[in-house]
Amino acid sequence: MRPVLLVIAAAICFGTTGTAQVYGPDAASTTAVGLTRIVAGGGLLAAFAWWVGRRSPASPRVRLSPGVVLLGGVAVLVYQPTFFAGTRLNGVAVGTVVALGAAPALTGLLEWLVTRRLPSTPWFIATGCAVVGVVLLGGLLDEADAGISLRGIAGSLGAALSYAVYALAAKRLLDDGAGATTAIGSIFGTAALMGAPFLLLVDLSWLGSASGLAMVAWLAAATVALAYVLFAIGLRSLRASTVSTLTLVEPMTACLLGIVLLDERLSTAGWIGLGVLLGGVVLLAVPSRRAVAVPV
Template identity: 30%
Template sequence: MGIDRNRLSPAFVLVAALFWGLAGGIGGVLMTDGWAPFVVSFYRGAIGLLFFLAWLAVSPRGSGLASGRLWLLSAIAGLGITGNFAFYFISIRESSVAVAATLMYCAPVFVYLASFALRLERPTATKWAAIALVMLGVGLLTRVYETGPDAVTLIGAVAGLLAGLSYAVFIFGLKYAAPHGSPQAILAIAFAVLAIILILPSDIEQTSAALSAPSWPLFAALGVLGAGFSFTLYIFGLKRIAPAVASIMAMVEPVTASLFGVVLLDESLTGGQILGIALILATVTALSVSSSARKPSSEVATF
């Protein structure tokens, strides 16, 4: 009796989002131990790259590696995922796992604003109201109305939003590269760009020391769960699942990250911050579901 992959697809997406949430917590633990954000980001991406190169070696057909457009668009996706990883961990260091993960979840808002500017999406009162609600949620989450020691720093807030913006660039790059090659080829190029870029600002001494440090199992878990395994599962899941469903399941990531920070890193959230998280998650998910519902079914299989 064969396995029904259609039934497994939602589980793939759910597990991928769960692993991304755990990756934020693992990164927070590593930075608490003194590891720099760029070093943590580099190992998350570099270990993921090994997965995608192995996937490409096992399944090279239809890679599209002879296409210059594939390389260009995949490199753009690589710039996006580089910024996403780096800004995310900087935001965690400067604020908390919960704040950083939720701010990054604002990525669809940046996609809408870019689509408005490029006339790819028609602005409506409902969309502007949703964006305003997200901005209100960001204000509550980052506690911009406070100046005390417990307030989120400007660097933490800006880095979290830049992580979301970078993720939007990554998604755009994946979407437009998809017709020109295989997922494994696109991800291999994108993560190779990440590894090359992030090795430059990384502390070389720390980067070398990580290979033999007691924290190495955490680095390995971060790369395997937070990049290689999760992105592979996500790609397989999206082939047989509606984007609207994937959008709802993606809420697992910030929720998991927030719980990790509160339970294992002793982070705390005020009532206002919890309200801000709820506003952002609910509104962004509604925006994503609404947008996905209007797309033709032929787009379901794209990234």
């Protein structure tokens, strides 16, 4: 049960991203925030992984696959513009729902293609419930009459695919014997290096404000460094498809924070979606209690 709780804790950290942006400077664009989050958070993770390695010289050295690390880093970096493209063209509700809803299915599909192992029956049921919950929670049905941009859908699906590739790359490094901090630090450190030059293309003047620095500090430390270390520790003992579904706790967290801190309101369909989503996560977590004793 511990790996499941760690992944859920990571998803809760992910879910604070939107609220942190609301409390940040108005001048900070979503693109600039996404880039600074990955560069600062990735750099922090890489530094932490180096520090852990220095303090544990007796631990066996594992040779990381450069191709897997590079693939994971590219996936992390590509997620940002594709996700924001989806939300920009189709709105936050539709863009987020498509990206988050498609991620578990694409992760399960890629995992099957790579490992030739289909996800379990509880995963299919739980993922179906969770996706329905996300659709209701995100208000996608309320947007049904709005014009849907195919380019926006492609962007959201690209974000979902990027997440799936990252999850499987991290899982591969962990299965090869890398520690959680080493696996995640190498991937995000690579993403940070590749993303740093793009900071020259966005307005970063808002970083001179106290609220801007506080926002970046929270996003880097909590939603990247802490969250992805917890994510990796849980991923070590769980299948990537299972972890992908469990992280759907993220939109539930974002919704609850919006209600409590931002005075947002939830429709009846939204409350139903919240319950269905929670039920799907619980359904997936219960069988995982028996499975975590044997690493997958």
